[in-house]
Amino acid sequence: MTGMGIGLLVFILMFLVLGIGMYFLVQGSGKRYIIAGKSLPFFLVGSMLLAQSLDANATMGNSTGVFTGGFWAGFQFPLGLALCLFVTGMFYAKPLNRMNLLTLPDFYFRRYNWLTEIIVSLLMAFSFAILVAGNFAGSAWIVSIIFNMDYTWALILIALFIFIYTVAGGLYSCAATDIVQIYPAILGFVGAFIYMLYYYGWSYFSAAIPANYMDLSGLTSASNGALLNWAGILALGLGDVVALDFMERVFAAKTPEIAKKSCYYGAGGTLVAGIVCSFIGLMGLTLFPDIADPRMILPTIAQESVPFIFG
Numbered sequence: 001m002t003g004m005g006i007g008l009l010v011f012i013l014m015f016l017v018l019g020i021g022m023y024f025l026v027q028g029s030g031k032r033y034i035i036a037g038k039s040l041p042f043f044l045v046g047s048m049l050l051a052q053s054l055d056a057n058a059t060m061g062n063s064t065g066v067f068t069g070g071f072w073a074g075f076q077f078p079l080g081l082a083l084c085l086f087v088t089g090m091f092y093a094k095p096l097n098r099m100n101l102l103t104l105p106d107f108y109f110r111r112y113n114w115l116t117e118i119i120v121s122l123l124m125a126f127s128f129a130i131l132v133a134g135n136f137a138g139s140a141w142i143v144s145i146i147f148n149m150d151y152t153w154a155l156i157l158i159a160l161f162i163f164i165y166t167v168a169g170g171l172y173s174c175a176a177t178d179i180v181q182i183y184p185a186i187l188g189f190v191g192a193f194i195y196m197l198y199y200y201g202w203s204y205f206s207a208a209i210p211a212n213y214m215d216l217s218g219l220t221s222a223s224n225g226a227l228l229n230w231a232g233i234l235a236l237g238l239g240d241v242v243a244l245d246f247m248e249r250v251f252a253a254k255t256p257e258i259a260k261k262s263c264y265y266g267a268g269g270t271l272v273a274g275i276v277c278s279f280i281g282l283m284g285l286t287l288f289p290d291i292a293d294p295r296m297i298l299p300t301i302a303q304e305s306v307p308f309i310f311g
Contacts, residue, residue: 034102059189082268192301
């Protein structure tokens, strides 16, 4: 097993222990299980929103999109998610937190009736399953690469692992594991970018980047994917406002003001880490121009082009 594999295994075991350990904080309370007793401080809520936003789509999908279609084809993901958190913080976080909701469908029950609540619950469950599937796929992809195992088995193991620690401690488990994973991940992305920029220099990378990859044509020219890019930005920026993972963290904030500020914190962190992943994707055009599978660009750079501590 490689050093990276050992490191990942240690993190996985740490997540499992932390997640299951949070069982004792639930104390048999549904409110504590679902929204951590509406007691979480700013740093925890902000970090949890950042961790949810900076998912496989905003990192691996981002770098892959940039590598294959230009800056905006990848950066649309973190930009859209950051926009979503900004909109949520500006308009929705405070009033929704003040309502003391357990789940977002509760709002539709209070505002309309039980039938509306059921319909909304079914629609949200269906749409959120698609979003979660993308994150499961990204996590399983990393595990299959690091441990050289079958992708299907990696997907099953990841799903089982997340299911166990989430069922054990609810949102407390998410809080504990998010804190452990998100900041090392961001330090890894930023550190890898700075290392390659210092070691090679930007001129080494810029020569291989097509002009239309870095200009605004990705937002203004249909032939350069502007329609798809705007669709992605707006779908995430506006459509993800009702995302269940974001809202549960908003509900868990101790006060409405904490809920609002936490959304801004998550948005800012998503933009910073997201743009770093986008530039790493651009660097891949020089480092691995003929890579067989563009989805491998971020994992390949992590394994072969930067020190272990950043990979």
